Amino acid sequence: xxxxxxxxxxxxxxxxxxxxxxxxxxxxxxxxxxxxxxxxxxxxxxxxxxxxxxxxxxxxxxxxxxxxxxxxxxxxxxxxxxxxxxxxxxxxxxxxxxxxxxxxxxxxxxxxxxxxxxxxxxxxxxxxxxxxxxxxxxxxxxxxxxxxxxxxxxxxxxxxxxxxxxxxxxxxxxxxxxxxxxxxxxxxxxxxxxxxxxxxxxxxxxxxxxxxxxxxxxxxxxxxxxxxxxxxxxxxxxxxxxxxxxxxxxxxxxxxxxxxxxxxxxxxxxxxxxxxxxxxxxxxxxxxxxxxxxxxxxxxxxxxxxxxxxxxxxxxxxxxxxxxxxxxxxxxxxxxxxxxxxxxxxxxxxxxxxxxxxxxxxx
Amino acid sequence: xxxxxxxxxxxxxxxxxxxxxxxxxxxxxxxxxxxxxxxxxxxxxxxxxxxxxxxxxxxxxxxxxxxxxxxxxxxxxxxxxxxxxxxxxxxxxxxxxxxxxxxxxxxxxxxxxxxxxxxxxxxxxxxxxxxxxxxxxxxxxxxxxxxxxxxxxxxxxxxxxxxxxxxxxxxxxxxxxxxxxxxxxxxxxxxxxxxxxxxxxxxxxxxxxxxxxxxxxxxxxxxx
Numbered sequence: 001x002x003x004x005x006x007x008x009x010x011x012x013x014x015x016x017x018x019x020x021x022x023x024x025x026x027x028x029x030x031x032x033x034x035x036x037x038x039x040x041x042x043x044x045x046x047x048x049x050x051x052x053x054x055x056x057x058x059x060x061x062x063x064x065x066x067x068x069x070x071x072x073x074x075x076x077x078x079x080x081x082x083x084x085x086x087x088x089x090x091x092x093x094x095x096x097x098x099x100x101x102x103x104x105x106x107x108x109x110x111x112x113x114x115x116x117x118x119x120x121x122x123x124x125x126x127x128x129x130x131x132x133x134x135x136x137x138x139x140x141x142x143x144x145x146x147x148x149x150x151x152x153x154x155x156x157x158x159x160x161x162x163x164x165x166x167x168x169x170x171x172x173x174x175x176x177x178x179x180x181x182x183x184x185x186x187x188x189x190x191x192x193x194x195x196x197x198x199x200x201x202x203x204x205x206x207x208x209x210x211x212x213x214x215x216x217x218x219x220x221x222x223x224x225x226x227x228x229x230x231x232x233x234x235x236x237x238x239x240x241x242x243x244x245x246x247x248x249x250x251x252x253x254x255x256x257x258x259x260x261x262x263x264x265x266x267x268x269x270x271x272x273x274x275x276x277x278x279x280x281x282x283x284x285x286x287x288x289x290x291x292x293x294x295x296x297x298x299x300x301x302x303x304x305x306x307x308x309x310x311x312x313x314x315x316x317x318x319x320x321x322x323x324x325x326x327x328x329x330x331x332x333x334x335x336x337x338x339x340x341x342x343x344x345x346x347x348x349x350x351x352x353x354x355x356x357x358x359x360x361x362x363x
Numbered sequence: 364x365x366x367x368x369x370x371x372x373x374x375x376x377x378x379x380x381x382x383x384x385x386x387x388x389x390x391x392x393x394x395x396x397x398x399x400x401x402x403x404x405x406x407x408x409x410x411x412x413x414x415x416x417x418x419x420x421x422x423x424x425x426x427x428x429x430x431x432x433x434x435x436x437x438x439x440x441x442x443x444x445x446x447x448x449x450x451x452x453x454x455x456x457x458x459x460x461x462x463x464x465x466x467x468x469x470x471x472x473x474x475x476x477x478x479x480x481x482x483x484x485x486x487x488x489x490x491x492x493x494x495x496x497x498x499x500x501x502x503x504x505x506x507x508x509x510x511x512x513x514x515x516x517x518x519x520x521x522x523x524x525x526x527x528x529x530x531x532x533x534x535x536x537x538x539x540x541x542x543x544x545x546x547x548x549x550x551x552x553x554x555x556x557x558x559x560x561x562x563x564x565x566x567x568x569x570x571x572x573x574x575x576x577x578x579x580x581x582x583x584x585x586x587x
Contacts, residue, residue, distance in 0.1 A: 003468070004463075004464065004472060010463070277453070278444055278447040278476055279448070280444050280448070281441070283476060357415055357421055360455070360459070
């Protein structure tokens with residue numbers, strides 16, 4: 001063993017492992033949180049991008065990220081169809097419920113034929129929902145062991161029969177008939193929102209203004225705005241993620257600082273020897289920094305592996321989607337390495353400033 | 364013969380609590396190139412302080428130290444470290460090897476510190492051969508006997524061809540047999556390579572192996 005850095009790391013394996021795991025946890029934390037936010041955001045955007053309707057007509061505040069209410073009368077559908085520029089309108093109930101695992105799941109009640117026609121959905125297997133206990137699902141959900149003919153639990157223990165699989169994915173991954181969901185929610189004649197397809201997409205602003213004028217007191221929104229990125233729709237999510245990154249950096253730095261501080265105390269005599277051998281302050285600082293960087297690098301690799309592994313397991317066990325982006329991966333790498341380097345700096349300077357005679361006499 | 368080390372009127376006072384303790388009280392000394400000097404005297408007489416001053420590990424309260432033409436007392440801490448790196452090799456009573464490194468690793472570390480990563484395996488092997496440590500290259504210090512550890516420490520001290528080797532009771536932790544072997548190695552280094560050595564010792568036999576003996580008492584050189 002010829003390298004002081006490597007031999008020092010191997011000399012105290014438990015201390016080294018704890019330091020590496022400490023850095024890894026900070027890195028994994030950043031990767032997991034940002035991967036989750038990105039995965040959910042991209043998934044929502046991807047699905048909403050497949051909605052062909054340009055306008056959503058609803059009650060103010062009836063659609064939130066984790067809840068929705070069914071308080072809009074379906075009678076508006078006929079009135080909307082009468083408005084100039086509207087090609088078609090179809091009511092939708094969006095219902096969010098605890099998924100049974102981690103997070104929130106959602107189901108939609110639709111008039112399947114109208115909804116599919118408006119949004120260009122195709123059944124790739126089976127048929128549309130007709131009976132109260134029938135459900136159609138998208139291909140992503142079908143891949144999770146839900147073939148046509150299988151049963152699907154929605155609202156806790158209530159069983160629904162999968163009668164069709166559609167593509168592309170759009171909105172909620174499971175769709176019942178509108179009537180079925182109305183009865184389940186005891187909301188006969190109600191829906192959450194009405195999707196409106198305009199004759200000429202270029203006129204959507206004018207049509208929206210017309211709807212607002214003719215049916216005041218409701219909320220007229222453009223589809224593209226409603227299902228915007230989660231990162232922008234949740235207030236201060238960006239700040240939250242950045243604070244998280246900052247905390248991870250502090251944790252990494254503190255772990256490495258503590259480890260290196262302990263190391264310096266343990267090796268006071270060895271630092272005295274280095275000084276007696278003529279090692280400069282810069283040399284001593286660089287040796288300690290190199291050791292911290294090796295620990296940080298190992299923590300970084302372990303952190304990435306932990307994040308990937310945890311992301312995979314969570315994705316398999318729940319409906320949560322992880323997407324690891326380069327930007328956050330680089331941020332996590334910077335946190336691991338910089339945190340380590342900064343954390344080791346104070347102990348390194350302290351070591352470099354030790355009095356050599358006192359250090360040599362240290363027991 | 365040119366003096367490779369010259370100390371002029373060296374004084375060193377330590378502050379211990381509120382009391383000033385005068386460890387050296389005006390030491391003047393010249394050591395020529397190729398000298399093998401024993402420094403003897405009772406505990407607390409200032410031997411180690413003087414050695415640390417010569418090695419640039421301490422700075423004197425007053426006085427001057429010239430090593431190989433460079434004034435150790437007129438330079439910054441960084442420059443003093445640089446002089447120590449280039450001109451001084453230390454050997455300690457407790458060996459002070461790096462226990463996690465092999466014998467070769469300990470020598471390579473000294474080379475790296477000395478010359479920013481330079482690696483001279485031929486020189487390393489020659490020294491290990493001379494000190495009869497050739498077959499111990501891949502052993503860690505704790506796998507070596509006390510005598511072998513001290514020889515390795517000596518190898519580390521001389522691997523970079525220092526102007527002076529400063530040895531602080533190098534046989535203090537060794538039995539008679541190993542003391543004799545280590546002293547022979549010092550003599551061989553002195554004879555074959557004209558290596559200048561200043562060695563603190565309490566052992567009259569060790570002092571007898573040297574060419575010159577300095578006696579110290581109460582911070583003074585009383586016999587040179």
